[in-house]
Amino acid sequence: MPTCRLSASSARRLAAAMAMLVSASALAQDSVAPENARDRTAAEGEAALDRLERAAAARKKEAEVRGPTALPTPSEETRRRTFEGLRNRAPSSAMDAxxxxxxxxxxxxxxxxxxxxxxxxxxxxxxxAPDMEAVAGVAAPPTTKGWVPVLFVSSSMPVTTLRTYAGQLERVGGVLAFRGMPGGLTKVAPMAKLSAEILRHDPGCEGPACAMRDVQLIVDPLIFRQHGVSRVPALAMVPGDPALPYCEREDDSPRASHVIYGDAALSGLLEEYARLGGKKEVSDAQARLQGR
Missing domain, CATH: 1.20.5 (Single alpha-helices involved in coiled-coils or other helix-helix interfaces)
Structure with missing residues (x-):
C-alpha cells in the first residue's frame, strides 16, 4: 500500500498549528497559576491574622484574671505621707520588751x-571525762584499774599504722595518746576526721553509721611531758586511768616505770617492757592479746 506523504506546505501548516496550541496552553497556565498563588497567600495571611487576634485576646483575658504583676509606682505625695507616718508612730514599750x-x-x-x-x-x-551515769545508767568505774597500755603516737604517722595499733589496743583495753591535734588545738575538725579514719572498722565506710573500734583516743601533752616521750611510737604501762581530764589529775599522779620506743607490733613492745622488769604490769595485756 503506498505511503502518503505530506507536502512541504502541509507540513509547515501542521507545525504552525501545533505551535499555536502549545502557546495557548502555556498562556492559559501562566494566567491561572499566579491567580491561584495569590489566593493561597491571601488565605494563609487571613488565617495567621485570625490566630494572632485569638492569642492576643487570650493573653488579655489571662492578664485580667491574674491581675497586675508589678507594684504600682507610688507618687511623691504618697511616699511623703508614708515616711511621715513611720516617723510619727507611737513607740510601744511592750513590743520592744x-x-x-x-x-x-x-x-x-x-x-x-x-x-x-x-x-x-x-x-x-x-x-x-564521760558522763557514765547519764550515758550508761551506771556509776562511773573507779579510777584505779591496774595498768593501762598507753601507746604514744603522732598524726604524722601513716594512717594504716595507726589503724593497726588501734586494732591491737582494742583487744587489751589500751589508749592511743596524741601530743596535740593536727592544725593546732583551735581546729577540731582535722582531729575528728583523723580519729574517724583510725577507729573505723571499714576504712571505706562514710557517715555516722560506721562501726567504730572500742579504743580510747586522747590528746594529752601533759602525759607526754610526764613520761618524757620525745619520739613515737612509744609504749608505757600507766597505772590508773590515763584518760582522766586535767582538772581531775594530780601533779604527782602515778607514772609508768618504763617507756619502750620502737616501730614494732604491740606484742613486741609488751615483751620488751616485761624484759625490763615490768612483767607484772604487762601480764594482763599479754593474756588478752594472745586470746587467753
Whole structure:
C-alpha cells in the first residue's frame, strides 16, 4: 500500500498549528497559576491574622484574671505621707520588751547548744571525762584499774599504722595518746576526721553509721611531758586511768616505770617492757592479746 506523504506546505501548516496550541496552553497556565498563588497567600495571611487576634485576646483575658504583676509606682505625695507616718508612730514599750526578750532567749539557747556540743566533742576526744551515769545508767568505774597500755603516737604517722595499733589496743583495753591535734588545738575538725579514719572498722565506710573500734583516743601533752616521750611510737604501762581530764589529775599522779620506743607490733613492745622488769604490769595485756 503506498505511503502518503505530506507536502512541504502541509507540513509547515501542521507545525504552525501545533505551535499555536502549545502557546495557548502555556498562556492559559501562566494566567491561572499566579491567580491561584495569590489566593493561597491571601488565605494563609487571613488565617495567621485570625490566630494572632485569638492569642492576643487570650493573653488579655489571662492578664485580667491574674491581675497586675508589678507594684504600682507610688507618687511623691504618697511616699511623703508614708515616711511621715513611720516617723510619727507611737513607740510601744511592750513590743520592744518582747523583741529584746526573744533576742536574749535565742542567744541563751545558742550558747547552751554550743556548750553541749563542745562537751560532747571533748568527751569523744578524751579531753573530758564521760558522763557514765547519764550515758550508761551506771556509776562511773573507779579510777584505779591496774595498768593501762598507753601507746604514744603522732598524726604524722601513716594512717594504716595507726589503724593497726588501734586494732591491737582494742583487744587489751589500751589508749592511743596524741601530743596535740593536727592544725593546732583551735581546729577540731582535722582531729575528728583523723580519729574517724583510725577507729573505723571499714576504712571505706562514710557517715555516722560506721562501726567504730572500742579504743580510747586522747590528746594529752601533759602525759607526754610526764613520761618524757620525745619520739613515737612509744609504749608505757600507766597505772590508773590515763584518760582522766586535767582538772581531775594530780601533779604527782602515778607514772609508768618504763617507756619502750620502737616501730614494732604491740606484742613486741609488751615483751620488751616485761624484759625490763615490768612483767607484772604487762601480764594482763599479754593474756588478752594472745586470746587467753
Amino acid at each position: 518582747r523583741a529584746r526578750a526573744a533576742l536574749d532567749k535565742g542567744k541563751d539557747a545558742l550558747a547552751a547548744e554550743r556548750e553541749a556540743m563542745a562537751h560532747r566533742l571533748g568527751q569523744a576526744l578524751g579531753l573530758e
